[in-house]
Amino acid sequence: MPQESSKRLVVVSNRLPASLKQVEGEWTVQPGSGGLVTAIAPVLKNRGGLWIGWSGGHGDVDLPKLLGDFSKDAGYDLHPVQLTEEEVRGYYYGFANEIIWPLFHDFQSRCNFDPSYWRDYLDVNLKFAEVTARYSRESDYIWVHDYHLMHLAFMLRNMGIQRSCGFFLHIPFPPPDIYLKLPWRDKILRALLEFDLVGFQTLRDRRNFVECMEALVPNAKCTGRGNMVTIEHQNRKIRAGGFPISIDFNQFASLSADKDVVRMADEFKDALRHRKIILGVDRLDYTKGIPQRLEAIRQLFIRFPDLREKVTFVQIAVPSREEIPEYHSLKVEIEQLVGEINGQFTRPGWIPIHYQYRNLPRPELVSYYRAADMALITPLRDGLNLVAKEYCAANVNENGVLFLSEFAGAAAQLQNAGAILVNPYDTEGVAKAIRRAYYMDKRERHTRMSKLRESVRRNNIYWWVDSFLQAAFSSQLEDFPQDTVDFQTESTST
Known part of the structure; x- marks a missing residue:
């Protein structure tokens, strides 16, 4: 395993790459599915890093025991975030799936801007930040994925935790005429500016983000041309660019x-x-x-x-x-x-x-x-x-x-x-x-x-990771050394 001072890649996402399922009253661990797992699992495996996320379970479950064997086989550690049923209902089914998902996909008519969803979203982001602070080291690179956790870097900084943090949005970022309908538009945009690097799938998404920032954060200054731009805000420099994700x-x-x-x-x-x-x-x-x-x-x-x-x-x-x-x-x-x-x-x-x-x-x-x-x-x-x-x-x-x-x-x-x-x-x-x-x-x-x-x-998955890490802090995937152990991913991609 890596030495205490070595650099590790810490992935934080809404779900772990393994999910808990109850079979005949017993909890079992099954490989996760979906585009993020398909893309990230081959990159992270056997590099001694971490994956932090919700396990999909509720109540009293012995997660360390259940996830231990999976972590050993995968070659990286899984650290679960425990959520209550009420938090899942408000944060995931509510804020993520009734507000952000439809709005960012141009389906504003499907949005339900329930104020209670916003409070649940903040509470859960704080929980993720606490687990990230507990298990990460100052030398680690925290790579946060997707719209569920746009406040994570903000929460870490408020806790006084210094980490290099990057964020990647897997869904579209809407233009101002759509984004401005979001009741918490200013707070989310400023929270995204707490990351060191904000990545999008396309240049159009990045342009939409910059246009929204110019409308809502007038004291932020954007410079640069091409794929990567630099944003100066509150004595910090944030980079934003397009990084189309790929596959193995x-x-x-x-x-x-x-x-x-x-x-x-x-x-x-x-x-x-x-x-x-x-x-x-x-x-x-x-x-x-x-x-x-x-x-x-x-x-x-x-x-x-x-x-x-x-x-x-x-x-x-x-x-x-x-x-x-x-x-x-x-x-x-x-x-x-x-x-x-x-x-x-x-x-x-x-x-x-x-x-x-x-x-x-x-x-x-x-x-x-x-x-x-x-x-x-x-x-x-x-x-x-x-x-x-x-x-x-x-x-x-x-x-x-x-x-x-x-x-x-x-x-x-x-x-x-x-x-x-x-x-x-x-x-x-x-x-x-x-x-x-x-x-x-x-x-x-x-x-x-x-x-x-x-x-x-x-332009495969390794090119995608390299391009993001290079933009983040002039590193590549090879800077996170891989162990000699190997395994075969069996997750279903959708």
Whole structure:
């Protein structure tokens, strides 16, 4: 293990990369899932660092014992933050999911600006700061992730704890005309200025942040051009820049070539009688545009009868936030649409839409990526979207076509590398793009996918971490030495 004086990377996020589940009255630890775990776990493993977050459990649970084995296998320590059911309800389901998530994704009409949520958010941020102060050292670098913990650096400084702190926002940052609707707009913006580095997915997000700062913090001065700018505020200098997150390209490419994955992909294609497969993979969320996507598939078969019985659309929806009524309503809406469209177009031996509502193990997910001729990634608004990059990495035969929403953060990187950009609200336009891709020349498909894969390979997850740490304090990932022990990540990415 590292010496006491060595530099460690301390990741702080809302959830740990492991979750607690109650099975037959007993608490068990299961690997976490989601984009953040997919991105960070390969980077942090075996470097002797820390991951601080909520475990997902309540009440009297022996967390050190439950998480000990997981920490040993992962190669980094997990330190849980204990939250009460009331705190989870107000901070997570309330402030995070009824205020910040919809507002920052341009869905202001879905916001519930309950003042009690704000108080719960501050209380929980203080709890996270206390755990961070207890287990971190002054030489550590604290890397805070996402909108749940925008006050963590502010809390640490108020406690008199000196730490180098960086913050990365995984979702979009809205422009002033949207952000200014937030009742606590000034307090959150000033709390973000307590970090040493604030990172965003795209330059557009960073520009929105600076514009909001100029409107709300007139004494702050911004200088610099290009990707990175410097903000001077209260005798401190804060840096802000765009750092599009990525994936472990080699891990996905290697798994796609695995014989078991190849076998599953072939079985999948055989089951669909080798028709062209269009694939959608999303966490179930109203920002992902699944109903609009289904309407685009309906338009495809209405406007272009020549494609009936020649293509099959497969939509995988990963369960998410099932405790929130709005998400249950969305699930019902999607299921009704699938039923309507299948009832409208199904013929003997052909069902136009195959819908799955479940988590997929990583190998099975990659087999779907490998088998799919096209990927339809059309969120209404997204910070980045790692599924688009995963599809490209897994497309080892380089014959797939990526459709990507103009409103996904990944569009800024992938539009010039071969992705076909579409407007998810224009269902007829999406249908036309699919038909064009169906008849696309094989050489063009190969050229596009080859460029996409090279872009993702070159700008992989390790490049992302290096670029952030380099901007933070002129360090790279290799400055956090890795132990010789290794392990295989098995978390499902969504």
